[in-house]
Amino acid sequence: MVTLVRTLYRFLDFWGYRHGPYPEPHQHEDPGSMRDRWHETRSGIYLGSKYYYRPLVLDEKGSGIRDALHTPHAPDPLPLGFQVEHRMSLHAGGDLIPYQAIHPQVCQHLWDETGDDFFGADLVVANLESPADFQRPYSPAPEVMLSDMLFNIDRATWDLFNGSGRWRGLDLVSVANNHSLDQGMDGLEATLDFLRSQQVAYAGASRSGSDEESAPVLDRNGIRLGFVGATFSLNKGVIPSGFEGYCHVVRMNEPNADWTSLVRQVHGTRQRGADLVVALLHGGGAYQAFPGSVFRNNVHRFCDESGVDLVIAGHPHHPQPVEKYHSKVSGRNHWIVYSLGDFVAYDIFKWSHITAWLRVEILKGSYPDQASPNGQSEATCIHRLELTPVYVEAIMREQRVESLRLKRIHDKNGVKSIDSLDEASQIEFKEVREFWDRWVQPSLTEWSSNSFRD
8 A cells, every 4th residue: 555655656746746855834734724625635645745755855945944953052051150959850752652563562672672761760751642542442543644543542552652561651741732632522531531540740731721730840859840732733623612721722833823822831830830841842844854934933932932941842753953042032042852753653654763862951059149139049951951862673574563672772881782683674774874864963962962973
């Protein structure tokens, strides 16, 4: 089926109905905002062209996005005389998606090399891109996506997402994404109930519609982090009138998105004592190396208006560059991670077989300040921010995934675990390594990347 679809795209390409090499800024990739059937069809063909036939490696024509994002930035220096009083680590993974290969038999050894590392942080977060309504049938993503996809995980899939019971597991997930309402409002409520039963916090949705429930503040080691979440789309799902606060939607793939509610939530977490605020945003263009201008401009404007410290975005299904954005409005620097890619998932799209883990070290302390009444001021700082590439290794038998593992690029002793890959995986790894080195690595400084480099 995949071969047939790709052949059809070659036919369209031959007759001049082609896309690229630049992304189209007017393509919002939101099924819920399509004007009519023809608009939906054209957008579907465009998205399918990127997915099955030709991913887009250039930025939008004349946008300057590549040059801006491929300019490495150093970390902000700590205040002079800064004394560290509290320290915490934050690890973030990308999208948790129930693909066909994500089940216990295939994933027995998924975390063997990486579980200690990823779940070893003080605070661990990811994006749960599926309802968890265990009263309804399990529904994974198909390999060939020719119609609407309605996801739903079962308990076994959740356990895989959460470390297979061998580690402490996830502390917080974002539940605001384009699959939030795949099982309707009842499915969303069941998901939130389950997460509460597991003592896993969530951002981006609420059973009561309250900002406080959907924008939690978590304390680790004396440092308080606030989290807000929103999605650009619910696919074709619709929130009933009067329940808009139950799942946060900001059409950030469209020009001049309305951030009012999300800005209010950021300010609310500050009032509840958050030292730093993290925004988990679902949006952007899939299967293209760089974020689009509409999404990027909206994220910049959101930083201007909210003062959020760190944006962790997702939806493209593969990693994208990092940006340190200096806001002339806030006068501050804001870190933006445009995509960490798929995390626990297995798509046929090769760029999705490399995932990025975000590692953040946060320091809180005091420093001499003569302008302060007592001669001291406090500050909480992002001291270190790293992206760690991890290869999603699949052992195949008769064109089916037999075993899936998250592989370190280097093991704890500095030995390359990649050397243990079979021949097919070695070939694929070279391809995704080239993708990382060409399109993601240039946005990172040495301090901000645990890269492939020897």
